[in-house]
Amino acid sequence: MKNKISKQKGILGRGILTFLLIMGVSGCAPQKVIDEIGIMHTIGVDLVNNKIMGSVLYPDFTDDKNLMLVTAEADNLTTLKTNLDLKLQYPMELGQLRVLVLGDTLSKAGFSRVLESLNKDPSVGMINVVVADHSSRQFLQSIIKSPPLFLSDLIEQATEYEGLPDTSILTMQYQYFGEGIDVYLPNVKLDNQNKVELNGMSIFKKDKLKLRLSQKETFLFKTINEKNKKGTYPFKIRKNEKEANIGIQSLSGKHNIDINLAENEVLIKLNLNCELKGLPNWMDIRKVEELQQIAEKSMTNDIENMLVKLQKNQVDPLGLGMIYRSKSKIWSEDDFYKRVYPAFRFKVRTKIVFSQYGVVK
Amino acid sequence: MNKNDLTLEELLIAAKKSKDFTRIERSINGTKIYLSYFNTLVDHEIIQKSLLPYLNSPFLKNIDDISDKLPIEDITFTEDVNEIYLKLYKGHVILQNEHSPNECILLNIHNATLGLRQNNDAENEFSVIGPKVGFVEDLDTNLNLLRRKVNSQKLIIEEMIIGNMSKTRVAIVYLDGITNEQHINTVRERLKNLNFDIIWDTSVLEQIIRDHKHTPFPLLLSTERIDRIVYTLVNGQVTIFSDGSPNAISGPATLLDFFISPEDYYLNWVLGSFFRVIRILGILFSVFSSSIYVAVLTFHYEVIPKDLLGPLIESRANVPFPPVLEVLFLETTIELLREAGARLPTKVGQTLGIVGGIVIGQAAVAAALTSNVLLIIVSLSALASFTTPIIVMGNTIRILRFFFIVFSAFLGGFGIIIGIMFLLGHLFRLKSLGSPYIVPLYPFRRNSLADSFIRSPLSTLNKRAPYLRPKQLMKFYVKEMRIHKGDLNDEE
Numbered sequence: 001m002k003n004k005i006s007k008q009k010g011i012l013g014r015g016i017l018t019f020l021l022i023m024g025v026s027g028c029a030p031q032k033v034i035d036e037i038g039i040m041h042t043i044g045v046d047l048v049n050n051k052i053m054g055s056v057l058y059p060d061f062t063d064d065k066n067l068m069l070v071t072a073e074a075d076n077l078t079t080l081k082t083n084l085d086l087k088l089q090y091p092m093e094l095g096q097l098r099v100l101v102l103g104d105t106l107s108k109a110g111f112s113r114v115l116e117s118l119n120k121d122p123s124v125g126m127i128n129v130v131v132a133d134h135s136s137r138q139f140l141q142s143i144i145k146s147p148p149l150f151l152s153d154l155i156e157q158a159t160e161y162e163g164l165p166d167t168s169i170l171t172m173q174y175q176y177f178g179e180g181i182d183v184y185l186p187n188v189k190l191d192n193q194n195k196v197e198l199n200g201m202s203i204f205k206k207d208k209l210k211l212r213l214s215q216k217e218t219f220l221f222k223t224i225n226e227k228n229k230k231g232t233y234p235f236k237i238r239k240n241e242k243e244a245n246i247g248i249q250s251l252s253g254k255h256n257i258d259i260n261l262a263e264n265e266v267l268i269k270l271n272l273n274c275e276l277k278g279l280p281n282w283m284d285i286r287k288v289e290e291l292q293q294i295a296e297k298s299m300t301n302d303i304e305n306m307l308v309k310l311q312k313n314q315v316d317p318l319g320l321g322m323i324y325r326s327k328s329k330i331w332s333e334d335d336f337y338k339r340v341y342p343a344f345r346f347k348v349r350t351k352i353v354f355s356q357y358g359v360v361k
Numbered sequence: 362m363n364k365n366d367l368t369l370e371e372l373l374i375a376a377k378k379s380k381d382f383t384r385i386e387r388s389i390n391g392t393k394i395y396l397s398y399f400n401t402l403v404d405h406e407i408i409q410k411s412l413l414p415y416l417n418s419p420f421l422k423n424i425d426d427i428s429d430k431l432p433i434e435d436i437t438f439t440e441d442v443n444e445i446y447l448k449l450y451k452g453h454v455i456l457q458n459e460h461s462p463n464e465c466i467l468l469n470i471h472n473a474t475l476g477l478r479q480n481n482d483a484e485n486e487f488s489v490i491g492p493k494v495g496f497v498e499d500l501d502t503n504l505n506l507l508r509r510k511v512n513s514q515k516l517i518i519e520e521m522i523i524g525n526m527s528k529t530r531v532a533i534v535y536l537d538g539i540t541n542e543q544h545i546n547t548v549r550e551r552l553k554n555l556n557f558d559i560i561w562d563t564s565v566l567e568q569i570i571r572d573h574k575h576t577p578f579p580l581l582l583s584t585e586r587i588d589r590i591v592y593t594l595v596n597g598q599v600t601i602f603s604d605g606s607p608n609a610i611s612g613p614a615t616l617l618d619f620f621i622s623p624e625d626y627y628l629n630w631v632l633g634s635f636f637r638v639i640r641i642l643g644i645l646f647s648v649f650s651s652s653i654y655v656a657v658l659t660f661h662y663e664v665i666p667k668d669l670l671g672p673l674i675e676s677r678a679n680v681p682f683p684p685v686l687e688v689l690f691l692e693t694t695i696e697l698l699r700e701a702g703a704r705l706p707t708k709v710g711q712t713l714g715i716v717g718g719i720v721i722g723q724a725a726v727a728a729a730l731t732s733n734v735l736l737i738i739v740s741l742s743a744l745a746s747f748t749t750p751i752i753v754m755g756n757t758i759r760i761l762r763f764f765f766i767v768f769s770a771f772l773g774g775f776g777i778i779i780g781i782m783f784l785l786g787h788l789f790r791l792k793s794l795g796s797p798y799i800v801p802l803y804p805f806r807r808n809s810l811a812d813s814f815i816r817s818p819l820s821t822l823n824k825r826a827p828y829l830r831p832k833q834l835m836k837f838y839v840k841e842m843r844i845h846k847g848d849l850n851d852e853e
Contacts, residue, residue: 061674095663
């Protein structure tokens, strides 16, 4: 009996010891109480005199949820954080960062300086990266009156429904560090009323901006690159000396890319389910096959032109290099861009099915 | 039983010290007889109507006629002082004859229902559907209620007397040929070895005979509902009743037993399963919600969804304390409310609920002592902790919450995981009457899952839980009942 009691005391003692040890260890756990840190949602990075200039938009929840803009300069991202903190009430934390805006100076000089230090921070999650067509500071200044998550929600919405490519810092890392594929990111610009507008995408060679695609080309790129094929496609139709521009809304579809090594031919098959919305008066809705053919022809043409444009600029956002690499025994990235890629011929087969006609008179 | 050396004389002298001890002298045919009893224990109506008139009547020729002629059921002849001692204090009348004072006749005139409540609604474990009768403080009433439901010769009731002061009648009830003897023997041995002064309630018994002393978890199922006890008996568990306690305890119990309500079986299985799942989710929410709040707001701001960030920071912006103090403050307030509500008379309790719940809550937010979001979380988790059908388990759940809050305050999510490991380690160790406590989960028993998190249709619940090792596995056999479409059309 006595033995038993002492044994139980031993267990109790061990329990207390464990608890004390936990208390000891806990001295080291860094506390980040949510209302005592600066939450940044959007950060813009520019390059000024070979120094990184970071502009941070952060919401001030205590005071009318206003967004505040703070800017600091530094040689690298780590010192940038310190220089920002020196201007702020609470230390800035990266954990709730949603959008990274690359200024034109930085995207032309190469984003690798920024990407490589963001890579090493475990608190960085899914960030949307966009490319501004001028200084990112100017761009952030123009959205300072919007709600805190405006830019993030805008990108999310446009990616889901309006044909913007689905990118994030993760796809960016994959494309940047992977061979046989190039980085592409959505563009943002300010329209003539100084409002934000998403417009097409930028394609990078390594980490430097090489080519910008228009919104129409971006949608076509998305249809042959992603599962989500939602978006609108406008095309011209001409009949009996009458002309009209028709927009069709793509709902869903499938694509397939195949490379025929023997003939250096890239075969792209694309099936789209579309919704037809609105026809000019002189078009007969019963002759929909005719309209389908025109749409297919126009789309095939546009996709081929877009691919040739990419080929001429020596960029490969579609990842044709990766497909080639999976088929060919020899692989060298330089060789692919110098010799193989320029020789590719593109053959696109588009099939459009109008599954919905909208409201018919 | 340690009064072995006492003689009858000494016993009566000792009893005489109390004012309520009565000794009357009468005579039958010239022979003097003595009646000794405690007038606080006996039923005076019986004494006046059935005992005293008969003693004077001419029918009674001889003292030996008493057992035949007196209209009293329980009459014993004995010389055993121990038995006399025991029964005197249980409301028996001692009848002595002047010639042989040691040969006593004991007449049971105990007033069993004096001072007991008549209302036996199951108030603490209420269910909307199903019987609402519960156990009361009287053992015989309880066993009567039980016998009414289980009409079988298999129902065995064993009785023993426990408590050196209270001499409480304790009944062990089981189904012969179904319940494993190992469980019965364990209960019997533990009750026999028990040494205690007064058995206040079965909950005291539960604490004394349980397998582990240092645990907040109840190890035997304690309930006031008849249907619940019958269900445990039918499944092959052993039940213990004690006189003076409206709760019966059943074992071996498992953790999941405490989250099962009899109502689950009265509703159809889809609804029953749904409510059971809701209850278990509610309990998980109750245990973890406030600690997750502390962990996220103190350490892991990254995981907050972006749309929730604004409201969270806004509601916390004016609170001067770290999240952990905020949570402890509010949790303690809720505990105080609960404790005060339990101690106060019903009518005052309702007022207190309104004052405490609404006024204090709103005022605390207005005074920037807590945030709105936390107020919702804490009150929801308090609400969820009341969904446990067994009240004792609800208390355990509330204790666990504090344990997790402390862990999360030190180490955040990592601390919660450490806490879960401690908790699981503890649960794995627990045993109820020698059987594992969390059994359908570990050791894993797939066949017993049919009546654990979900409640399967009654026709599939025709087997007893194998982990209770019943001696007869099948409860009943299901007849194939199918209505063919053809059968219905035959009459046309």
